Amino acid sequence: MASAKDIKLPADALAHQVSRSLGLSTSPSAVLHSPPSSLGASIPHAAAASAAAKQLKPFATEDVKILLLENVNQTGRDILAGQGYQVEFLKTSLPEDELIQKIRDVHVIGIRSKTKLTARVLKEARNLIVIGCFCIGTNQVDLKYAADHGIAVFNSPFSNSRSVAELVIAEIVALARQLGDRSNEMHNGTWNKVSNKCWEIRGKTLGIIGYGHIGSQLSVLAEAMGMNVIYYDVVNLMAMGTTRQVATLDELLGEADFVTCHVPELPETENMIGQKQFEIMKTGSYLINASRGSVVDIPALVQAMRSGKIAGAALDVYPNEPAGNGDYFTNDLNSWATDLRGLKNIILTPHIGGSTEEAQSAIGVEVSQALVKYVNEGTTQGAVNLPEVGLRSLTMDQPNCARVIYIHQNIPGVLRRVNEILGDHNVDKQMTDSRDDVAYLMADISDVDTAMLKDLYERLESLSSRIMTRILY
Numbered sequence: 001m002a003s004a005k006d007i008k009l010p011a012d013a014l015a016h017q018v019s020r021s022l023g024l025s026t027s028p029s030a031v032l033h034s035p036p037s038s039l040g041a042s043i044p045h046a047a048a049a050s051a052a053a054k055q056l057k058p059f060a061t062e063d064v065k066i067l068l069l070e071n072v073n074q075t076g077r078d079i080l081a082g083q084g085y086q087v088e089f090l091k092t093s094l095p096e097d098e099l100i101q102k103i104r105d106v107h108v109i110g111i112r113s114k115t116k117l118t119a120r121v122l123k124e125a126r127n128l129i130v131i132g133c134f135c136i137g138t139n140q141v142d143l144k145y146a147a148d149h150g151i152a153v154f155n156s157p158f159s160n161s162r163s164v165a166e167l168v169i170a171e172i173v174a175l176a177r178q179l180g181d182r183s184n185e186m187h188n189g190t191w192n193k194v195s196n197k198c199w200e201i202r203g204k205t206l207g208i209i210g211y212g213h214i215g216s217q218l219s220v221l222a223e224a225m226g227m228n229v230i231y232y233d234v235v236n237l238m239a240m241g242t243t244r245q246v247a248t249l250d251e252l253l254g255e256a257d258f259v260t261c262h263v264p265e266l267p268e269t270e271n272m273i274g275q276k277q278f279e280i281m282k283t284g285s286y287l288i289n290a291s292r293g294s295v296v297d298i299p300a301l302v303q304a305m306r307s308g309k310i311a312g313a314a315l316d317v318y319p320n321e322p323a324g325n326g327d328y329f330t331n332d333l334n335s336w337a338t339d340l341r342g343l344k345n346i347i348l349t350p351h352i353g354g355s356t357e358e359a360q361s362a363i364g365v366e367v368s369q370a371l372v373k374y375v376n377e378g379t380t381q382g383a384v385n386l387p388e389v390g391l392r393s394l395t396m397d398q399p400n401c402a403r404v405i406y407i408h409q410n411i412p413g414v415l416r417r418v419n420e421i422l423g424d425h426n427v428d429k430q431m432t433d434s435r436d437d438v439a440y441l442m443a444d445i446s447d448v449d450t451a452m453l454k455d456l457y458e459r460l461e462s463l464s465s466r467i468m469t470r471i472l473y
């Protein structure tokens, strides 16, 4: 079976591939252009026929096999199927042995968080060139093993920013009005109409810690609802609207009525809100954490709420979270779970900040587009485990061009040897970058025919530094 890696084929097979994969033109609009007149004289009639029918597609579309697990969103499936790739779609993840059977055959695999792509599984994935994580995290993939074997990994870290921001807005209002408690009381048959310590949010100050994708979205929404917004970030960032960056975390904590955390999980952010920070916060203020469970010291929060210093809190994330749904939010999971559950005016949600239909749909689009760009053009921008390299697309008026992608060990002297090989050709553009032990080189060369490509491929493959060679044309 021809594969995306198999451009190492003998001349006949190579010509056959060329017939089906003219052009690395990369946008769907490629079909609007005339086909290239030649890639030398080696293009068989089939190519000409398909070109005449304007059915050109980027890169060997018939041959790219994709396995999508865990009910990847329809948006992603449509984009991949629209490329003409062979897409097998399953609603669930697979037990490891079945996964190993299936992964042997595919060039691309799309997963969500349940499928574990361990070294043991990836070892069997002989044709795999890229993994799409249709989710935020990539912990389920052995990223190092994948990188060392030239397998790119993409995810979608920011598609759900708006969903998180909207949830936080809802929580600010719900905490200010003690909605969770009133609702629980009514569910228990108790009518408890109170206005004591229930507030409007208009005119109150929201303090955002971490003014990135979510923090900045949130600030726009909060301002629209009449809040004053301040933020603290380690980076100097342009304020949205009339929000204001403050110089220190303590300054934010001392000024804000509502404090909300939107920082990444880093050693510096571990327990960044603990006893000392609660002491600095205003009496009667509120804390929201929808970032990562390690950011807030929860026993300290329990104390601060019991003492009345903190009037309410909303937590969406926890140091330990169960792998699946069920009755797991107990002391077995986190030693303070019972204490937390017993507090008043605390909203506890099971990591649903980004869990909306819109976010899933956006994730489907973002990841599948990254996969298409990688398969068709070799672009690694957004990859989490390889250096980020991209060249502008080849166009249909460059008929005898090819794109060489050479993933190799990052060791001294490799580039000299690669350039000796490429140097026999007209190199239009070239870019290379490295990340840890792996380097990624991309070069567009012109005036090549299939015999030259075959020779080029074989010479690159013979270098001891080689991890993977791909040639797109």
Ligand SMILES: NC(=O)c1ccc[n+]([C@@H]2O[C@H](COP(=O)([O-])OP(=O)(O)OC[C@H]3O[C@@H](n4cnc5c(N)ncnc54)[C@H](O)[C@@H]3O)[C@@H](O)[C@H]2O)c1
Pocket: 136, 157, 158, 160, 161, 164, 209, 210, 211, 212, 213, 214, 215, 232, 233, 234, 235, 262, 263, 264, 265, 266, 268, 269, 290, 291, 292, 316, 317, 351, 352, 353, 354, 355
């Ligand atoms: N609850 C959910 O379902 C959910 C969904 C998506 C993201 N998240 C989490 O939300 C958090 C924020 O996500 P994002 O997409 O906005 O990230 P982002 O990378 O866009 O923004 C993070 C911001 O935090 C700043 N920052 C880093 N370290 C800091 C520090 N020590 N002090 C102050 N600021 C610091 C960065 O400079 C950056 O501006 C992440 O932890 C992410 O994992 C949770």
